[in-house]
Amino acid sequence: MTERLIVIGGDAAGMSAASQARRRRGPQELEIIAFERGDYTSYSACGIPYFVADTVEDLESLIVRQPEVFRTKQQIDVRMRTEVTEIDLDKRAVKARSIDGGKETWEPFDQLMIATGGIPIRPPLGGIDAAGILGIQTLNDGVLVRQVIEDEDPKHAVVVGGGYIGLEMADALTARGIKVVLVETGEQPMSTLDPDMGEFVTKAMRAMDIEVLTNETVTAFELSDAGHVTGAVTDRRRLPADIVVLGIGTRPNVDLARAAGIEIGPSGGIVVDQQMQTSTEGVWAGGDCAEKFHLVSRAPVAIALGTHANKEGRVAGINIGGGYATFPGVVGTAVSKVCDIEVARTGLKETEADAAGFDHLTVTVDSTTRAGYFPGASPIRTKLIVEARSGRLLGAQIVGKEDAAKRIDALAVALWNEMTVDHMLNMDLSYAPPFAPVWDPVLIAARKAWEKVEATLQDES
Amino acid sequence: MTERLIVIGGDAAGMSAASQARRRRGPQELEIIAFERGDYTSYSACGIPYFVADTVEDLESLIVRQPEVFRTKQQIDVRMRTEVTEIDLDKRAVKARSIDGGKETWEPFDQLMIATGGIPIRPPLGGIDAAGILGIQTLNDGVLVRQVIEDEDPKHAVVVGGGYIGLEMADALTARGIKVVLVETGEQPMSTLDPDMGEFVTKAMRAMDIEVLTNETVTAFELSDAGHVTGAVTDRRRLPADIVVLGIGTRPNVDLARAAGIEIGPSGGIVVDQQMQTSTEGVWAGGDCAEKFHLVSRAPVAIALGTHANKEGRVAGINIGGGYATFPGVVGTAVSKVCDIEVARTGLKETEADAAGFDHLTVTVDSTTRAGYFPGASPIRTKLIVEARSGRLLGAQIVGKEDAAKRIDALAVALWNEMTVDHMLNMDLSYAPPFAPVWDPVLIAARKAWEKVEATLQDES
Numbered sequence: 035m036t037e038r039l040i041v042i043g044g045d046a047a048g049m050s051a052a053s054q055a056r057r058r059r060g061p062q063e064l065e066i067i068a069f070e071r072g073d074y075t076s077y078s079a080c081g082i083p084y085f086v087a088d089t090v091e092d093l094e095s096l097i098v099r100q101p102e103v104f105r106t107k108q109q110i111d112v113r114m115r116t117e118v119t120e121i122d123l124d125k126r127a128v129k130a131r132s133i134d135g136g137k138e139t140w141e142p143f144d145q146l147m148i149a150t151g152g153i154p155i156r157p158p159l160g161g162i163d164a165a166g167i168l169g170i171q172t173l174n175d176g177v178l179v180r181q182v183i184e185d186e187d188p189k190h191a192v193v194v195g196g197g198y199i200g201l202e203m204a205d206a207l208t209a210r211g212i213k214v215v216l217v218e219t220g221e222q223p224m225s226t227l228d229p230d231m232g233e234f235v236t237k238a239m240r241a242m243d244i245e246v247l248t249n250e251t252v253t254a255f256e257l258s259d260a261g262h263v264t265g266a267v268t269d270r271r272r273l274p275a276d277i278v279v280l281g282i283g284t285r286p287n288v289d290l291a292r293a294a295g296i297e298i299g300p301s302g303g304i305v306v307d308q309q310m311q312t313s314t315e316g317v318w319a320g321g322d323c324a325e326k327f328h329l330v331s332r333a334p335v336a337i338a339l340g341t342h343a344n345k346e347g348r349v350a351g352i353n354i355g356g357g358y359a360t361f362p363g364v365v366g367t368a369v370s371k372v373c374d375i376e377v378a379r380t381g382l383k384e385t386e387a388d389a390a391g392f393d394h395l396t397v398t399v400d401s402t403t404r405a406g407y408f409p410g411a412s413p414i415r416t417k418l419i420v421e422a423r424s425g426r427l428l429g430a431q432i433v434g435k436e437d438a439a440k441r442i443d444a445l446a447v448a449l450w451n452e453m454t455v456d457h458m459l460n461m462d463l464s465y466a467p468p469f470a471p472v473w474d475p476v477l478i479a480a481r482k483a484w485e486k487v488e489a490t491l492q493d494e495s
Numbered sequence: 496m497t498e499r500l501i502v503i504g505g506d507a508a509g510m511s512a513a514s515q516a517r518r519r520r521g522p523q524e525l526e527i528i529a530f531e532r533g534d535y536t537s538y539s540a541c542g543i544p545y546f547v548a549d550t551v552e553d554l555e556s557l558i559v560r561q562p563e564v565f566r567t568k569q570q571i572d573v574r575m576r577t578e579v580t581e582i583d584l585d586k587r588a589v590k591a592r593s594i595d596g597g598k599e600t601w602e603p604f605d606q607l608m609i610a611t612g613g614i615p616i617r618p619p620l621g622g623i624d625a626a627g628i629l630g631i632q633t634l635n636d637g638v639l640v641r642q643v644i645e646d647e648d649p650k651h652a653v654v655v656g657g658g659y660i661g662l663e664m665a666d667a668l669t670a671r672g673i674k675v676v677l678v679e680t681g682e683q684p685m686s687t688l689d690p691d692m693g694e695f696v697t698k699a700m701r702a703m704d705i706e707v708l709t710n711e712t713v714t715a716f717e718l719s720d721a722g723h724v725t726g727a728v729t730d731r732r733r734l735p736a737d738i739v740v741l742g743i744g745t746r747p748n749v750d751l752a753r754a755a756g757i758e759i760g761p762s763g764g765i766v767v768d769q770q771m772q773t774s775t776e777g778v779w780a781g782g783d784c785a786e787k788f789h790l791v792s793r794a795p796v797a798i799a800l801g802t803h804a805n806k807e808g809r810v811a812g813i814n815i816g817g818g819y820a821t822f823p824g825v826v827g828t829a830v831s832k833v834c835d836i837e838v839a840r841t842g843l844k845e846t847e848a849d850a851a852g853f854d855h856l857t858v859t860v861d862s863t864t865r866a867g868y869f870p871g872a873s874p875i876r877t878k879l880i881v882e883a884r885s886g887r888l889l890g891a892q893i894v895g896k897e898d899a900a901k902r903i904d905a906l907a908v909a910l911w912n913e914m915t916v917d918h919m920l921n922m923d924l925s926y927a928p929p930f931a932p933v934w935d936p937v938l939i940a941a942r943k944a945w946e947k948v949e950a951t952l953q954d955e956s
Contacts, residue, residue: 080927084928277790405541407553408545444908462911464801464828464907466541472541472801
């Protein structure tokens with residue numbers, strides 16, 4: 035008998051799951067229907083700021099695979115512009131309706147994959163729903179921003195919040211010739227970094243003529259008579275704004291799952307086990323809507339990142355298809371290019387290490403990206419957060435003009451293996467003058483951290 | 496009573512050892528004398544090709560620390576242009592003589608650090624010692640090559656052997672407007688890579704108008720009446736040459752140690768324990784003259800690399816100074832920039848895995864350095880060598896236009912931790928469109944390798 039898999043959401047997690055399930059079970063065994071409310075499936079959401087900046091010119095290039103390809107090559111029945119409005123776990127069916135038509139039908143399933151993604155956090159401020167105030171999550175959002183830029187020719191933009199998407203959008207809007215003011219409630223933007231590292235981001239942005247206001251909060255918006263945003267009001271001033279981008283971040287989109295009685299975790303994401311199965315058998319979740327296990331803090335976290343979505347979707351799909359795979363968790367690696375600097379982090383930052391109950395110490399090392407004498411060598415700052423007595427690596431942050439991003443990977447693998455800094459300081463990392471000083475900054479930092487651990491232990495003995 | 500440490504060789508290993516010993520024991524406790532036969536101490540030998548290319552203009556910038564700084568800041572008695580000609584372990588003394596003067600004295604020691612480095616392999620060919628045939632090892636060698644280029648204005652160069660230094664020198668000589676022919680006995684240059692990866696290097700060199708002759712061997716040299724090289728003869732042809740650079744590699748310089756009765760290992764390097772102590776108590780070694788333990792093959796190896804020299808010198812110096820440190824070994828990481836491509840390797844290549852007795856399989860993945868749609872994305876090829884049944888990573892090679900070098904580090908850390916590919920395929924490596932596709936090539940390769948391991952196991956069951 036043919037089983038049926040329904041996928042809610044055509045994002046990377048949903049479509050990866052569908053593809054992997056299909057690889058293992060043919061159309062005679064498994065019927066697959068995927069519902070996507072937007073106009074695009076299986077695209078790179080992380081590419082949106084670059085599409086807005088016109089660094090990436092072609093919208094199509096962001097789309098990994100078109101719906102038609104899923105239909106013809108994999109017999110996956112992708113139904114675009116179709117919204118799922120309810121999940122009934124007893125009937126094992128979902129209610130779906132076309133956004134254009136409004137026809138509503140119940141579609142039964144044997145297996146269900148929930149890939150509803152995230153939704154931009156919209157602070158409950160006066161005027162927040164006005165025209166010209168845009169969150170960035172889906173490719174439709176990206177298309178809209180670009181259309182607004184081209185149709186309305188905005189002169190002033192306010193970006194609310196200095197998360198990754200906020201910073202990347204500030205950069206993108208600046209590239210389009212718009213004067214950008216970024217308003218960040220905290221001490222520094224990029225709050226996934228410790229403030230001493232975030233400071234570099236602020237400097238780089240200011241050098242690109244982006245105004246960065248810190249310790250300042252947007253409290254309301256001003257609108258025109260026609261209901262279009264004209265300004266943002268903060269606790270300190272009024273800022274003109276023809277366009278406002280919300281860059282605070284996203285939260286898991288779990289309304290459907292919660293309403294159905296599927297367990298939601300403390301992070302706000304759908305609870306899944308290592309196979310990506312939810313609290314209900316045969317119901318799976320992955321991507322930004324699903325909770326992740328943090329391998330360092332051992333706590334559930336919500337992290338919206340395409341690379342996790344792809345991996346989780348793959349794992350869910352293999353299991354749905356009758357195979358076996360697990361997703362062990364994350365260590366919180368994230369990188370971004372902001373203006374001309376690379377920002378990278380992995381593991382826990384100081385406040386996160388505190389919250390997880392780790393007694394920790396930190397070291398910060400200023401070095402160069404290449405051998406100091408090699409043309410193009412530029413400053414790079416590496417910070418490690420280390421458990422004070424054991425020397426176990428807890429987290430790392432790197433900021434610099436090049437190779438910060440790929441350099442963090444060595445530290446991510448070290449975290450993955452629960453390494454201590456004394457085990458790390460002699461690691462055989464690559465060295466040649468165009469790529470690194472003879473002591474790579476990562477090794478210098480590990481060495482200094484170990485010296486500090488030893489000193490701590492001696493002081494106590 | 497004051498002890499005396501004698502250091503033979505002012506390279507990175509020797510001077511790191513001296514500095515570390517001094518940090519722990521002041522001049523009242525430990526007298527330190529360092530003998531260096533050349534004109535420079537503590538310099539970056541890896542920078543020499545870039546100095547020859549004039550990419551690095553200033554000789555001084557290659558020198559990490561001048562002898563005078565060691566003398567005044569650390570009370571290390573650095574004696575330049577002074578050669579040690581004999582070690583007497585019974586008397587615990589070395590015989591030293593000034594290269595300029597010829598005065599010969601016996602200097603007693605309590606501790607001895609041997610940092611005699613490597614020497615370029617000079618094949619026993621007719622004419623090998625002629626003027627214009629140059630090996631590249633010390634900074635003096637680099638100065639000489641540059642002087643020859645500037646004084647003699649050579650038009651044709653032959654590089655004998657396609658090791659790292661050979662390739663980098665071919666690149667450097669080309670940058671100086673010299674027509675270069677590289678002659679490599681093997682199937683491809685860069686024999687630290689498997690031939691299928693080395694092929695990329697050949698292509699990149701040919702694209703830069705460097706002639707690469709493979710499966711061809713230099714058999715003799717032709718000399719002018721004045722004894723200067725004029726050509727190289729191979730088993731197939733005669734090549735004009737105003738300058739010849741030996742790029743076959745180096746071997747550990749252990750003549751002094753061997754003559755003294757210090758144990759030399761199968762790799763040709765001085766045998767050391769994990770603290771960098773030789774077979775004789777109180778006699779230490781580090782850098783290119785010392786044997787290294789390969790953590791994957793578990794065999795002793797000779798690898799000439801500045802980053803190892805620095806680490807080993809540090810470890811020896813800490814132990815000489817009464818502290819405790821160990822050098823666990825290497826995993827064979829090496830990177831190079833050849834023309835416009837980055838070449839990176841770690842662990843074992845196929846023939847090395849064979850020699851170590853590993854039943855292995857390989858996967859090769861062609862991907863892009865950045866998200867495919869991101870401007871500047873360029874091809875990158877990643878190869879993994881994996882134990883066939885366990886899936887344990889044995890080695891990796893990456894070739895591409897950017898980020899090959901720092902990407903290999905994640906794999907070096909994976910080797911350091913003896914990871915299997917199934918444990919690697921979900922690793923939390925950094926992702927953002929300017930730096931990587933959503934599945935980093937390293938993860939794709941791990942995934943494909945794991946699929947191959949699974950298939951192998953199924954075939955057998």
